[in-house]
Amino acid sequence: MITLYDYELSGNCYKIRLLLSMLEIEYSKHTVEFYPAADHKSEWFKAINPLGTLPVLVDRSHEPQNAGQRRPLQQKTEKPHNEQTADLNPIDGLTLKDSAAILVYLATRYDKTASWYPSSDPAKIAQITEWLAFADGITASASQARLAEGFFYNVDADACRARAHQLFRILDEHLWFAEHRKQRWLVAGDLPTIADLACFPYIILSEEGSISRQDYPAIRRWTDRVKRIPGFIVMPGVFPIGPELSS
Amino acid sequence: MLRVQIASTMAMTETTCKDPVIHNHWHAIAAIEDTGSHVHHTRLLGEDLTYQASTARDTSDSTGDHEFAVSRTAAPDKLLPVHCAYGYIWTCLGTPAQPLFTLPEYAESDRNNVCACSVGVRVSAPRAVENFLDMGHFPYVHTGILGEQPHTEVREYDVEITEDSNEVIATRCRFYQPQAAAGANEGMLVEYVYRVPHPYCSILYKSCPDDESRMDVIALFVQPVDEINIRAHALVSVIDATSAPLAIRMFQQTIFGQDKPILENQLPKKLPLDPRAETPIRADKSAVFYRRWLSRQGISYGVIPAAA
Amino acid sequence: MDTKPDSSSDNNHYWHPIASSTDLTPRHVFHGQLLGRELAVWRADDGNVNVWENRCLHRGVRLSIGVNDGRELVCQYHGWRYANRTAGCTYIPAHPADSPARTICNNRYPVTEQYGLIWSAESALPATHNSASVPDIDPGFLNGSITAPVADGDLNTATIRALNTEREIDAGRLLVLRPIPVNATIDIVSTVLQSYGYIHPLSNTPVHCAVEARDTYRHTTQVTPLTANDCIASNANPPAELIQLHFIIQPVDSARSVIRGFMSGSSTIEHPTTWLQLHNAALSQLRIVAEQQMQAIIPPAAWEVSITPVSESLAKMPGISNAAATTQRVVVRAITDTAKDIKSVEMAAITGDLATWQPGSHIDVLLANGLTRQYSLTNGPGQTDHYNIGVKLEAESSGGSSFIHHSLKPGDVLTVSPPRNNFSLRRDAVKTLLIAGGIGITPLLSMAKALFHSDLPFELHYFVADNSHVAFKSCLDEFGKAANIVTGLDPTETNSRLQQLLAHYENAHHVYLCGPGPMLDSAKAIAEAHSWPDESVHFEYFKNATEVSQDKPFSVALARTGITLQVPAGETLLSVLRNNAVALPSSCEQGACGTCIVDVIDGTPLHQDVYLSNAEKKRGNCMMTCVSRALSDSLTLDI
DSSP states (O other): OEEEEEOTTOHHHHHHHHHHHHTTOOOEEEEOOOSSSOGGGSHHHHHHOTTOOSOEEEEOOOSGGGSSSOOOHHHHHHOHHHHHHSOBOTTSSEEEOSHHHHHHHHHHHHOTTOOSSOTTOHHHHHHHHHHHHHHHHHIIIIIHHHHHHHHOOOSOHHHHHHHHHHHHHHHHHHHHHHHHTTOOSSSSSSSOOHHHHHHHHHHHTGGGGTOOOTTOHHHHHHHHHHHTSTTOOOOTTOOOOOOOOOO | OHHHHHHHHHHHHOOOOOOHHHHTSOEEEEEGGGOOSSOEEEEETTEEEEEEEOOTTSOOSSSSOSSEEEEETTEEEEEOOEEEETTEEEEOSSOOSSOOOOOGGGGOTTOEEEEEEEEEESSOHHHHHHHHTOOTTHHHHSBTTTBBTTBOOOOOOEEEEOTTTOOEEEEEEEEEETTOSTTOSSOEEEEEEEEEEETTEEEEEEEOSSOTTOEEEEEEEEEEEETTEEEEEEEEEEOOSSSOHHHHHHHHHHHHHHHHHHHHTBSSSSEEOSTTSSOOOGGGHHHHHHHHHHHHTTOOTTEEOOOO | OOSOOOTTSGGGGOOEEEEEGGGOOTTOEEEEEETTEEEEEEEOTTSOEEEEESSOTTTOBOGGGSEEOSSEEEOTTTOOEEETTTOBEEEOTTSTTSOOOTTOBOOBOOEEEETTEEEEOSSOOOSSOOGGGSOOOOGGGGTTSSOOOOOTTOTTHHHHHHHHHHHHHHTTSEEEOOOEEESSOHHHHHHHHTTOEEEOTTTOOEEEOOOEESSSSEEEEEEOOTTOGGGSSOSSSOOSOOEEEEEEEEEEETTEEEEEEEEEOSSOOSOHHHHHHHHHHHHHHHHHHHHHHHHTSOOOOOOOOOOOOOOHHHHSSSOOOOOOOOOEEEEEEEEEEEETTEEEEEEEESSSOOOOOOTTOEEEEEOTTSOEEEEEBOOOTTOOSOEEEEEEOOTTOSSHHHHHHHTOOTTOEEEEOOOBOSSOOOSOOSEEEEEEEGGGHHHHHHHHHHHHHTTOOEEEEEEESSGGGOOSHHHHHHTGGGEEEEESOOHHHHHHHHHHHTSOOOTTEEEEEEEOHHHHHHHHHHHHHTTOOGGGEEEEESSOOSOOOOOOOEEEEETTTTEEEEEOTTSOHHHHHHHTTOOOOOSSSSSSSOTTEEEEEESOEEOOOSSSOHHHHHHTSEEETTTOEESSSEEEEOO
């Protein structure tokens, strides 16, 4: 069974909820009140994640038959030590503490199509990793500005906004030329990857940090495409979208 | 980058409140439970404030309660009036012209009173109050929680301005709510009563699933940071022994989180009082009364007054 | 340009680009801005581009966050729906039983699509606009390289250019650059643009362009094909073939601009991707310079944008009205046989746009032979460029259907009333049952199309004599299993089928009936017998078969007007009101359509219509002035 330590208004938690929904994985939520209680800094939570950050995912399904996808047998016998040496916490499960790590884990283990994280394609996983780092840059800028506006965090919101606009200009240009090559996603290919999910939440929530997306039409179209991925769910601050034009 | 500069330049030129009604009103600035003895900062009506839980003798003036010290950051020695009520610290930048409205339910002993959240929203206070009075958006904005398509009808309800207390009151409000009671499979019509006892505060009474004779209370106290920025404070007062405060707070944060992007996408941000600025329908009766009521009081802060 | 361009001058009508054509992908809403005013720009599934003010008329919420469903734009706040093209509100979910007033209409701006760009202008369009009245883009803009000269005022100018543009883009002779938003004034952008240059990708050397500023907004230069890199450094041997490079600066706000541009050649432009990247890099560099120059000046205040007030009638609650409006002339575009003795007639506006309608609406058609007839619109959502009606040739036609069947031809001009809706479709039903008999399919077809498009659950049961009488067959096929054609039943069999269909009422189910009088009468009786509540049974009769009596005179007091009138025997209440200058909208004037309804304050009406339900008649608080009279000696009406 998978447990997500979750805060409804967190974009980083939303990344995980999106992938869990798109992969149709059942899980239970354990709410951690990030604001105003700051329960993610509490002693009980730090026992689970010493970094005091959200999300945290615990997967107790050691037996592959519990999983959405059965791993190839030989792989299991070949690499038993990986699971043994993986970060096991006292409650006997795999505990992951970073949204990118969780996305990689869920996609690798549970995606039957192996499209969300095509681990056999070195170029693609390298590009995905680039975008995961880019997503961290968006978190450090757009998300911080949002925390300043909505939850009164004491950060330099103007500097965060300026940085976010720099990143958005880069992203819009990337997406515009991707569209020019008939590509729909951050990493070229027919299907979206975890790169799209890692970047999406704090972009779609950017206006809560007074970062308008009006000057980024290619980003706005890409957010429409993400919203039309089967299994997409909203969170507070994210609007639903209508159906795609069927050809 | 540039826009940021423009925005901050404009924020600096924002003048402080010249509206005497608002200037001399009580405004909530923080939840009591979130306020410690160190110095906190906030803004009210365009002015920076500091506040803290006061040590025993700090406040010797005669106004209000003596547990908290609030002052303008620019004039730390001159304490502002303080009133503690309904879980929040209230202050006034001028001279309180009237006592804070009453909310007797708060004192009922079997109620679970929860300061549910304080959230910053880039909108004027009256826009936030008007949204709070609005039922028509439930199926679209609070989908699956306060409403659900196709049940979109806003039935006829009554609105009046009470003579004695000068409040807007909407009664007989009913709206379809999915899973209105815990464990219910089907939705039902839920009854609401709305009060607007203060230009920037509104109180919602909602039929209580556990006790037909009582009503749960959700109150919105809007702190006008300036004309187009607010902090929305929520008080939830329920007759519900089972729900943990965490669940209540998360519920309210979700609701406010859903309203926030709507409010931040309203143009103009100030509430237009000219009847021809927007298009009311029968479902907006409470909003029409609220706008007229603001006009009648001569409110100018956070609104675009109707042309004379 | 710190001050906003003078809107009293010709600039008011100046076309500015606001988006690339490729920005308007299907089912997307583009967030635009021109001269300070925010715009919601969206392309409907039929290709039409809508440029609307970015504010829902109801509560000012940005429409750019709304949903483009291909036919209508839906506001996120309360689900108000606005139609493609007309921008009229078609549905207000908070009041599902009402039809929105026709005058609830978003502010629209002129639009034309040329050179791969979407162009608009500052002046809002009047409610009915004439596309010939907004100035065309300077035909010489491309020095004649694309467009053949077109006569001014030709309605098809824009269309021809759009087609030309498409052809040029397809042939690779027109290449639209990636737009570059710049946080700087138009003047600064214009100045830096004049030193435009790029790095040649083959020779890796800078190329400086001689940019000619036609005015502040428009800049033109020439470049040479990338293959001719030898000629770049000097102009000694200019190649015969030059590529035109055009920049147009979009004035977004006082300190915000977008540089848009396109290249056009007389033959296919080679290496398009390289060109796009090269200009993108060059313009991005230029942006840095422009934004640095902005740092040195005091940023101007944002341009003021006025808010156009809504009409006075809308400002008052309840704001739902069906007031009469002027008629409109339409031209018959097509007449097709859709079934035995049924013609489908398509009519388009001669100038401007048609008025907004909703499912269930009908129009009065004033025929050339002097007759007026009511016909339901069969259009689907967003099909706003025409009205479509279905007309059955009636055996005992007094000239209406006979005229349409035998004399009307494409190109003929007709006068029609604005659409009226007294047969509103609720969209809050858990399930909707549509039951049509014969030509009664027409209003239900429009309803079915709306429900189908919004994926709302419905069943359509269409009773006809035989397959040759099935009208609009191809539309029905689209609904799949939701449409059920019932053929060849006699009245008894029809009744038993209706018994089956209406056997079970469930909460929030609604039935809509339209067909011959006897069928409707029995369907209503069956629904009542099976406990369908009155408010869940909706019906529309073709005509009123009731024997209307005009024997008894009565007096009528008008509460709001403050006068009392006498209605003599032999004259209708409606005509007495009209003769005394009390304006009341009407349509069929035989008690079937519901247009001339008034509220009754006192007295007992003698109902002789087929519009009101039995319960409504019993309540006695409203009546049809065209046929109904008074049982009591006098009536008091709320007019």
